[in-house]
Amino acid sequence: LAKTTQPISMDSYEGQEVNITCSHNNIATNDYITWYQQFPSQGPRFIIQGYKTKVTNEVASLFIPADRKSSTLSLPRVSLSDTAVYYCLVGDSRDDKIIFGKGTRLHILP
Amino acid sequence: KAGVTQTPRYLIKTRGQQVTLSCSPISGHRSVSWYQQTPGQGLQFLFEYFSETQRNKGNFPGRFSGRQFSNSRSEMNVSTLELGDSALYLCASSLGQRRGTEAFFGQGTRLTVV
Numbered sequence: 459l460a461k462t463t464q465p466i467s468m469d470s471y472e473g474q475e476v477n478i479t480c481s482h483n484n485i486a487t488n489d490y491i492t493w494y495q496q497f498p499s500q501g502p503r504f505i506i507q508g509y510k511t512k513v514t515n516e517v518a519s520l521f522i523p524a525d526r527k528s529s530t531l532s533l534p535r536v537s538l539s540d541t542a543v544y545y546c547l548v549g550d551s552r553d554d555k556i557i558f559g560k561g562t563r564l565h566i567l568p
Numbered sequence: 569k570a571g572v573t574q575t576p577r578y579l580i581k582t583r584g585q586q587v588t589l590s591c592s593p594i595s596g597h598r599s600v601s602w603y604q605q606t607p608g609q610g611l612q613f614l615f616e617y618f619s620e621t622q623r624n625k626g627n628f629p630g631r632f633s634g635r636q637f638s639n640s641r642s643e644m645n646v647s648t649l650e651l652g653d654s655a656l657y658l659c660a661s662s663l664g665q666r667r668g669t670e671a672f673f674g675q676g677t678r679l680t681v682v
């Protein structure tokens with residue numbers, strides 16, 4: 459069963475770039491890496507997804523090294539509204555479950 | 569297009585009762601997954617339905633069950649409620665492709681068992 463490991467919490471300041479790294483040592487060949495954002499009392503919201511190298515969209519970038527045993531979510535120029543919990547997920551090809559880890563609680567300071 | 573709709577938003581039940589929660593997925597989505605979220609355990613996968621069939625199941629007791637209808641709407645049922653079942657129950661819908669599918673979550677149903 460693929461598992462992910464992320465820092466429990468991180469603090470940063472408005473305007474900074476924030477990088478959150480996730481470890482997934484047992485990722486399978488066909489698995490994708492997906493990141494979600496969750497605000498209190500709301501369902502998680504999809505941020506970005508990738509398989510290898512680098513993916514960029516309007517809100518974030520995802521960096522995945524060649525061995526795919528980790529990935530880094532990069533949030534450029536964060537604001538107070540980026541304060542949330544960020545989850546890294548990998549699809550498990552053996553049983554098709556989507557498993558959420560504990561997530562990283564990101565706190566943006568003014 | 570409309571997002572994932574969960575009803576009711578809030579619910580208070582007594583120990584021993586049963587409860588049914590409803591989820592209407594995004595139009596065209598055939599997969600519906602259910603999650604339980606508590607402060608101590610985080611987001612835990614309950615089960616996934618695809619085209620009216622349970623495709624995957626998490627490690628929850630048999631008191632937790634679900635079903636999916638032909639229009640992809642899904643319900644989950646919890647029987648013989650326990651205090652520990654108090655949680656935010658989230659439903660997510662997706663197109664249903666294996667791995668790497670973007671899932672859309674509803675606002676959740678906050679269940680309180682007293």
